[in-house]
Amino acid sequence: MSDTTPAWASSTTWKKVAIWVTAGSFVVLILLTFDSLSKTSPGAGKVPAYAVINKEIDYRMDAGKKHFMPVIGKDAPLFGKALSEGEAEALVALGKKTVQAKNCINCHTILGNGAYYAPDLTRAWLDPNWRSPAEREALMLAFLKDPKTNAVTFTSGRRMPRLGITDEEARGVVAFLKWMSAIDTNGFPHNFKTIHHQED
Numbered sequence: 001m002s003d004t005t006p007a008w009a010s011s012t013t014w015k016k017v018a019i020w021v022t023a024g025s026f027v028v029l030i031l032l033t034f035d036s037l038s039k040t041s042p043g044a045g046k047v048p049a050y051a052v053i054n055k056e057i058d059y060r061m062d063a064g065k066k067h068f069m070p071v072i073g074k075d076a077p078l079f080g081k082a083l084s085e086g087e088a089e090a091l092v093a094l095g096k097k098t099v100q101a102k103n104c105i106n107c108h109t110i111l112g113n114g115a116y117y118a119p120d121l122t123r124a125w126l127d128p129n130w131r132s133p134a135e136r137e138a139l140m141l142a143f144l145k146d147p148k149t150n151a152v153t154f155t156s157g158r159r160m161p162r163l164g165i166t167d168e169e170a171r172g173v174v175a176f177l178k179w180m181s182a183i184d185t186n187g188f189p190h191n192f193k194t195i196h197h198q199e200d
Helices: 011-040 050-054 085-101 133-145 167-181 195-199
Strands: 055-062 067-075
Touching (some): 050 085, 055 167, 085 167, 133 167
16 A cells, blocks of 8 residues: 655655755854844944044934934043044943943843843933033943942932942943944934933
């Protein structure tokens, strides 16, 4: 007696289909990964080079794109010293590693990832609670090292604990936050009023 099972119902056929679909999906995943890396690497696409921390950064509505965009302005070196791309990268990397080591996303959101207990840090460099651009760097450094004593606002009643951040780590975190504020996030967060709007 011959086997009359149609090909579409054969277990052998579906095993082959599963293998080809899995292999095809794997190839597509690899291609998408390389495409994403090329568009999200610093200095390419919507992510600025690290040396952007040497510039003034704002966040304003772009009428053509119909969403808010980072605006890179005149020279405004972080901590008063212009850094090379390599120096800027090292400082931003230290800040990013510090943010990761201190588990900041347990309370904060960064670029859409993390918790919502504390303020979103995506545009923290531009937060108007730092009073003015002239005071901002000193206030941020003081706050990171001793948040209880140097908190700018307690509107939520929540308190950031002292995390044992060193002077150099604090400088790195500030550099990371400034660099991150220059990333084009397709209008996120929307209607965010920056520290520069207080001067308009």
